[in-house]
Amino acid sequence: MVLLKAIGADQQRRESARALAGRLGRVVQVDRGECEVMTDDGRIRVSSDSQRAQGDVAPVTGDWVTIVPGPEASPAVEQVLERRTLVVRRDPAELARPQHLVANADVVAVVHGLDRRINPAQLERFCVVAWQSGAAVAIILAKADLCRNPEKDARKVSDLAPGAKVVITAALPGEGLREVAAMTEKNRTLALLGPSGVGKSTLVNALMGTEVQATQKVRSGDARGRHTTIARRLIPLPGEGSLVDTPGIRMVGPWDAWEGLAAAYAEIDALDHQCRFSEDCWHQGQPGCAVAGNVDPGRLRRYLELAGELADQDLDRARRPRH
Ligand SMILES: Nc1nc2c(ncn2[C@@H]2O[C@H](COP(=O)(O)OP(=O)(O)OP(=O)(O)O)[C@@H](O)[C@H]2O)c(=O)[nH]1
Ligand SMILES: [Mg+2]
Ligand SMILES: [Zn+2]
Secondary structure (H helix, E strand, O other): OOOHHHHOOOHHHHHHHHHOOOEEEEEEEEEOOEEEEEEOOEEEEEEOOOOOOOOOOOOOOOOEEEEEEOOOOOEEEEEEOOOOOEEEEEOOOOOOOEEEEEEOOOEEEEEEEOOOOOOHHHHHHHHHHHHHOOOEEEEEEEOHHHOOOHHHHHHHHHHHOOOOEEEEOEOOOOEOHHHHHHOOOOOOEEEEEOOOOOOHHHHHHHHHOOOOOOOOOOOOOOOOOOOOOOOOEEEEOOOOOEEEEOOOOOOOOOOOOHHHHHHHOHHHHHHHHHOOOOOOOOOOOOOOOOOOOOOOHHHHHHHHHHHHHHHHHHHHHHHOOOO
């Protein structure tokens, strides 16, 4: 049986639940108005219809919640406890809305498959979203057994992801697993994000020591995945800590992610502040610009593109009042 403590139930969370007079639980998975929740007495299914007094916070995978007996004696989620971190993206179906992906991850790892080319724009977008969550950020370079020179790719990736820990793994032959497991020590939660087919679920299975998640071969030719994982799911590890496996995302859209942007492009952000003598400098090489010429031009281009995207979102939000 999984102990709640081993997946992060600390004194503060226990006390919050007690103060709300509910049973403490952690959301494992959400399916249309129903949540699978881990409690001290095992897994239960609870309803989470938002008619209840949860304010407007809908529970997501990784949330700590209180549970109360429901109307027909079936339990229901009462409150979502304050989140320490939250992975949010722009809702792909509805451009002007956020979508909450994972709550309370301590580390968010962006997984890249070494069987494919590095896509800087894709990787950096994931980093922006990962940093914005408030968690620590790591990059997991998976499938090292399919790459001739993993160290070389690791160096490239380090330049694209300042501040992130970079780990090389090969889950099938079982290499680099200890470094990943270390990120779940002290009852921490490690969330895996990344495109389809990069090996997220295979890594979960390797760390679990058993097949808990389905996996599927990538397309021959372009190594694209087949969107095998379809739900975000929290998976308690045998010892301590937990993982969150997520469905593959091709290009993640950041949402209200100015801090994430600054962190993901830390070297540009640092110079940006020095250039602020001119608030509307777009760093295109004007005399006196502190940024242009002093940073990687590709990174600068992608940074400005994302800044433009976020600025458009801000305008859009300001125009339409929230209801
Ligand atoms: N050679 C090798 N193949 C791997 C490794 N890790 C994963 N794969 C293979 O890559 C393919 C895709 O792996 P998955 O784990 O399903 O990928 P995923 O990231 O979970 O994909 P989605 O669920 O679609 O997002 C499978 O055929 C795996 O066997 C590895 O370390 N080495
Ligand atoms: Mg998967
Ligand atoms: Zn400038």
